[in-house]
Amino acid sequence: MSDELLNLKDVKKYFGLRGAPWRKAQSVRAVDGVNLVVRKGETVGLVGESGSGKSTLARVATRLLDPTQGRVEIGGTDVTRLRGRRLRPIRRQIQMVFQDPQASLNPRQSVGTILSTPYRAQGIRPTRAQLVELLEQVGLAEQHLERYPHEFSGGQRQRIGIARALAMKPGLLVCDEPVSALDVSVQAQVLNLLADLRDELGLSYVLVAHDLAVVRQVADRIAVMYLGTIVEEGPAAQVYEAPAHPYTKALLSAVPVPEPGVSRDRIVLTGDVPTPINPPSGCPFRTRCYKAEDVCATERPVLEPVQGSTEHRAACYFPEPPTSERKQ
């Protein structure tokens, strides 16, 4: 078996819009042709602004949504068309952690019941020891089994969400904004927990987040999404230190940095993300891009290696030059 835990091939997800019957049917192109591979042991950060399609992609990857087109391979098996019972063994390999632990935990179930749900879904009766082990993995204890979600703080609730995702001992966790609802001091605890679990259990993550600093803290590899496509992909250090796509560059420059008095070269983008119902022709970013030329409107640029590195790729006709050639 290869070490590819997840392989998305040209995945598209369109949502049909119900309009008046005499109007032409429209659809939202939430994910518009994405290729992404996640290997064993690595953490891939999926970043982008709202509407970029990152959450939809996460849901397609975990087969919570059916792709409109393309292929989803989990652990080397094509699972695109699997449904119901045949999907069940696949679900053991890939699990999801959601943004809002308040909404993703049933308030009327005790923690013990919540944690035994994944077992029962697989037709297993968990032992108490198994449930306690799960709690201990995320820094909670046996005494918490009988309690209900409202008795916990936000950070603890997110730990319960993570424990539930770990129940089936998956190889890959897809975390959709796992810390964005938490206070800074608690966010750091959860990020450290994710890192610890990765080291202890050899987990892989797909981390979906809008906070670029959070992603930098944990990801090995970054994929930057814009309007349903990946515009840049590469090792975290390279993408953060030498972004090649103008969008990545602008995005990173917009993040405020906790250094008073240090002025930064900020690229302030004008306007908003265009609607995914009718995305621009050619490069999706060209309407806001400071480098756009006529060619950008012709055909959508494909991901191509940057600076001769096959790992680091950007979809741009005018990528930023390598760091060494940039003016100081």
Place this chain on the structure above:
Amino acid sequence: MAEPVLEVHDLHVTFSTEGGLVPAVDGIDFAVAPGETLAIVGESGSGKSVSSAAVMGLLPSNADVTGEVLLDGRELIGLPNDELRKIRGNDIAMVFQDALSALNPYYSVGWQVAEAYRLHHDVSKKKAHQRAIEMLDKVGIPDAARRADGYPHEFSGGMRQRVVIAMALVNDPRVLIADEPTTALDVTVQAQIMQLLEDVQAEFGTAMVLISHDLGVVAEVADDVLVMYAGRAAERGTVRDLFYRAAHPYSLGLLGAMPRVDVPPKLRLTTIPGSPPTPGSITTGCAFQPRCAYTDRVGERCITERPELTPRPGEGDHEAACHLGRRPSDV
């Protein structure tokens, strides 16, 4: 510092609830001068939003507010509602986090900005509409004359927040309170809105109180910072005091817990154990003591005696409420 336009002294806010009295704000002081920005920083439950709502007289009837809120020396606490209404939106205006719920979906944005103007100015509808268009243009709404007839749902999140800012600034307020103005926005749009706030502040000399949990935003726009924890001030000083000379273990913890986009990641983030206390749960001693890494160095005092803001020797107006008496990073 120039003569402050807004001064708050010993502000207390207590909510009476079914579960008893909840002290949300327990004695804070701050002041802000024209053209200056004061940031109030804290996590959920720290009392930062309640403080600003108290200044505006916007708290529900079960809130008991004591202390002084002085606008140009005039006491606002206890003013009758019709007096307060003349001040709200006119001398002090507010921008909230969620622009969608701050706007009425049934009226065009131009109408709403004009209405805010007409509340405080005796002008014709036509004049007010012109003023609204002028403001919408100023906050960067393209084609403002036409867009003024649009409704909130026709605007993007960033554009809506611009409309709310136009509405807040239409009467040239002396003080602008911005409560997490960019939290709901994407980072590229956040950069636009913060730039806009800085520009209008420079143009009109508005005093700004920025309430935020985002230390990056604070570092970029604030002159002074007040760090709140459990309804009290943990630390107060200039923005450089906080970021380069943090004197309270909580401030230091916050700075260490924040992942950064501009430097390679640390192996582990520094964390503060536990989570922020619910208001009123800690009544004696230092509210941060149960989570504090330095309490062992001080001992009993942290549990028995509540620390007051005390000046840091040789650091101007920099104050911290901590018994440690030294900068935590020096320990």
